[in-house]
Amino acid sequence: MVTSYAVKALLRGATLDPAYARVAASSAELVENELDYTELDDGTARITYSQNHPGTYYTLNAGALGARLLVDLYAYFGDDRHRRRARKLLDHIVDRQEPIGGWKYRDPPDASHLSMDTHHNGFILESLQYYRTVTADGRYDEAIDDAMTFHRETLFTADGAPNFDENDAYPRDIHAAAQGILVFSYAGEFTFARRIIEWTLENLFDGEERFYFRKTRYRTRRITLMRWCQAWMAYAISEYLVERTGVRETQAP
DSSP states (O other), rough: OOOHHHHHHHHHHTOOOOOHHHHHTTHHHIIIITTEEEETTSOOOOOOOSSOOOSSSEEEEHHHHHHHHHHHHHHHOOOHHHHHHHHHHHHHHTTTTTTOOOOOOOEGGGGSOOOHHHHHHHHHHHHHHHHHHHHHOOOOOHHHHHHHHHHIIIIIIEEEEESSSSOOOOOOEEEHHHHHHHHHHTTTTTHHHHHHHHHHHHBOOOOSSSSOOOOOOEEEEEEOIIIIIIIHHHHHHHHHHHHHHHOOOSOOO
């Protein structure tokens, strides 16, 4: 859910111009009306992936990012309605966590060719981590612990290489590496996060300024995408440094 990242950026930029926060606040209406926020009989909730998303399946990481958006709004504005809705969305997703600790891409699983791929699982885990950090609510502690073990032992190798999913090592994707850096940094596991950074610099970096797209079993796809490669790695490394040092610049110049 692309809007989730726009909201995050707008709220961080609100120290420069309060108008950014007003724009971010309008995203709650998008979630409620355009993305069809719906509370279910079991007390959980769902949203659609986009306005054109069919109702025959549910994309789990999109629901998690929608919850992340609402947590961002709660953290900034203090409206408890956003927290409650985020919790209901995350409750629904946690209920679909596999025994191994990960999540299939869609519910039902056979609605996608993807299984428990690394970067989409990372989106879900990061959303749960963020909810816990902002709200100090430990309701997802067990789910987070299981997902962290799954990440550490199944979705990454001991030397920091990202696997594609729980079954396949390749292709090793730059986005999976970046999301792994974020997840382990937010967990305070800086040694492992640094290991992923070092693997990426050795295997998916040109040594000067460009990050590459993917490493297959036999070759490296040396194409560079501004969002998928460059932006995500810049963001991941900066967040690693912020989390490790505890220094975040939040004041307007």
